[in-house]
Amino acid sequence: GAGVSQSPSNKVTEKGKDVELRCDPISGHTALYWYRQSLGQGLEFLIYFQGNSAPDKSGLPSDRFSAERTGGSVSTLTIQRTQQEDSAVYLCASSSGQGGNEQFFGPGTRLTVL
Amino acid sequence: QKEVEQNSGPLSVPEGAIASLNCTYSDRGSQSFFWYRQYSGKSPELIMFIYSNGDKEDGRFTAQLNKASQYVSLLIRDSQPSDSATYLCAGQYNQGGKLIFGQGTELSVKP
Helix, strand or coil, X not given: CCCCEEECCEEEECCCCCEEEEEXXXXXXXXXXXXXXXXXXXXXXXXXXXXXXXXXXXXXXXXXXXXXXXXXXXXXXXXXXXXXXXXXXXXEEEECCCCCCCCEECCCEEEEEC | CCCEEXXXXXEEEECCCCEEEEEEECCCCCCEEEEEEECCCCCCEEEEEECCCEEEEECXXXXXXXXXXXXXXXXXXXXXXHHCEEXXXXXXXXXXXXXXXXCXXXXXXXX
């Protein structure tokens, strides 16, 4: 079956603009996670969804970051008024959420803020 | 602050040797541990996970967990040049919850 998909694969934007990143999890996976990976910072957790609710938003770095998930499937991560420090690879992962604990990652979206 | 620590490397081993990758964690409440492999420019790929003390084997890979010492390791037997990548260790406090990643260890397998 298909894995986790993310779009766009690359996004270049100007400082101050808003961006939306999309994640489509593995079919049937109820848990969805957003992480970001930047040079020197490693892989950082952002937010976790179980179904459409987000029980853990503790990793969102500021109120410029938000995410939603509708229909228990696709999720969108929105970054408002982008800053240069937002430049990173944004990774989405999904898990079956039903005893299965493994998280499977998508290919990521490379965001560059000029 | 829950932390996972790894030596950044690079760790260099000859082809056919055993590569040993190590990870320590600060939170005794961490339940499960995951090893991911990440090739340059690619996303992390799950190798295996472990949640019980002892060893867990899968092909050429063995994960080891020692909760008393808060130590996790990954052994790669018969290392191949294709194993050259960055290996990420991650801990999970709650089942189904977020992963806390170490900085990763770069492994280089020389032919």
